[in-house]
Amino acid sequence: MPTDRSIRLAFVLAGLIVAADMATKAAIVALLEFGAEHAWLPVLNIVHVLNRGAAFSFLHDAGGWQRAFFIAIAAVASVFLIVMIRRPDTTAAQRIGFGLILGGALANMIDRILRGAVVDWIDVHWGPHHWPAFNVADIGITIGAALLVFHELAGTRKASAVNG
Numbered sequence: 001m002p003t004d005r006s007i008r009l010a011f012v013l014a015g016l017i018v019a020a021d022m023a024t025k026a027a028i029v030a031l032l033e034f035g036a037e038h039a040w041l042p043v044l045n046i047v048h049v050l051n052r053g054a055a056f057s058f059l060h061d062a063g064g065w066q067r068a069f070f071i072a073i074a075a076v077a078s079v080f081l082i083v084m085i086r087r088p089d090t091t092a093a094q095r096i097g098f099g100l101i102l103g104g105a106l107a108n109m110i111d112r113i114l115r116g117a118v119v120d121w122i123d124v125h126w127g128p129h130h131w132p133a134f135n136v137a138d139i140g141i142t143i144g145a146a147l148l149v150f151h152e153l154a155g156t157r158k159a160s161a162v163n164g
Helices: 005-031 064-087 092-115 135-163
Strands: 037-041 044-051 120-126
Touching: 005 044, 005 064, 005 092, 005 120, 005 135, 064 092, 092 120, 092 135
Parallel strands: none
Antiparallel strands: 037 044, 044 120
């Protein structure tokens, strides 16, 4: 069983993402009426919206079956991520990426279980053009995925230079 400190770090990061996400969502629910929108910066609004779908509101209007579907996907993905974090041949950078994704997946899964949908509250826009609203869990997933992609690309370049 691996005892690498990066395993603990990955799980701590996952826990921090869950805690930060749940705290910010609780604050939004407590302080803003559903549907409210408050300009905070010229390119950033704080909003209170519910996403019953997945990324970019995919399947948000599917009739309700998608809640159980997305909970199941998050549960299976979380088990997979835990296995990947604990694998002895997983690098520290990969573990950190997996931990960030795990935290985001768990936080959004908890939201679906408790609320039936995910609370999104960050609205980035440029004039009338808005990016779909998101939350801290989504940030964790995005940064974790970007870290994994960067790690793979950097590894591919190193392998090409060695074999080249």
